[in-house]
Amino acid sequence: MVVLLLLLQAACMFSVVVGLWVICSHFLTADIPAAISHPVKLRVLHCLLQLLMTWGMIFEKLRICSMPKFVRFMHDLVPLKEDPDVVVTDLRYGTIPVKLYQPKVSSSTPRLGIVFYHGGGIVMGSLRTHHAICCHLSKKSDSVVLAVGYRKLPKYKFPVALRDCVAATTHFLKSLNMYGVDPDQVVVCGDSVGGGMATVICQRFLGSPDLPKIRAQILIYASLQVLDFQLPSYQQNKNVPMASRDFAFYCVCTLLDIKPSWKSTIMKGAHLPAEFWEKYRKWLGAENIPERFKKRAYRPMPSEPLNESAYLETSLALDSVNSPLIAEDEVVAQLPETFIVSCEYDIFRDDSLLYKKRLEDLGVPVTWHHMEDGFHGVLSTLDMGYLHFPCSTRILDAIVQFLKGL
């Protein structure tokens, strides 16, 4: 009994120490931009996530479960809010779990369909974490939303998540009739890594003339390349919550099975040969980013000479399924009308700016919303009560307006 009490006491003490450590260390590491309208809320959000990740790391070290698995488990404990106006159905396409959202009111005409790929770096995020976003989308734009529960890290590495998304999207496109969706009105949509997934799906499905053509793509602070970690936004926002540059790097390395010891080589751009940088400067170069985005702490960093071993081990990064930003002109030119959201305080901001320019240069219509007070992941605060950021509502409203105009 006494031993048990002592153990319990020790566990409590340890939890308090971990909590305090997370709170204190965030003051030293996290960069909370003054222009973000609710700095305290962002601190709270950041500390909560860091706390989950820290406990996840502890459990991973103790070999109890992996960090991503623990974080997802905790996220999924948050109860789902039901919306009386939306019918939510849990389905499985083969082995892939999906959630279908349909407005309760019946419609005499076929509806718009949205395939939604959630974000979270393939580490976090789930059908549950993005439930509120999908519910709102379905209700406000009167559309049928299909959210894809693709498999994630650390168990399922590249290309499992992508394959799951391709399979689920194909399945949906073949079942439109059953869900009352207009085959001329199917849109793909995703946030963060899900936004990257959405455009990769668009690029890939250009070669599938037997499936309904995708009408538009909605890319919310999407991650669109894993090649250059020194673009202005990657330097400026490297320590801004909710996605630091180190975390993005961790996700990429885990996904593509790249040894973390290559970090400094990759950060310096020495994992790619000079000819590569020369060839892709026209698309990746910071000169494609408008000057107003380069005013905050940014220093151009010429890439260092090639480290051949790093190049050989990181070559997957060059594949356009991992870096859709460098897909060939013939592919990008055929992409459907595009809606882009970028956030000022987000490492992935420049992925959006560069892709926007590529699409526009090739004649693809782009609707672009830049959130001056936005940070990565802000849309997920939509239904978070006290932690809600008004920016999330603005993003949702802009998407709904775009969908209504299709």
Ligand SMILES: *[C@@H]1O[C@H](CO)[C@@H](O)[C@H](O)[C@H]1NC(C)=O
């Ligand atoms: C490549 O990088 C690794 C790790 O940083 C280093 O040990 C190695 O010497 C480098 N090779 C060359 C050719 O620079």
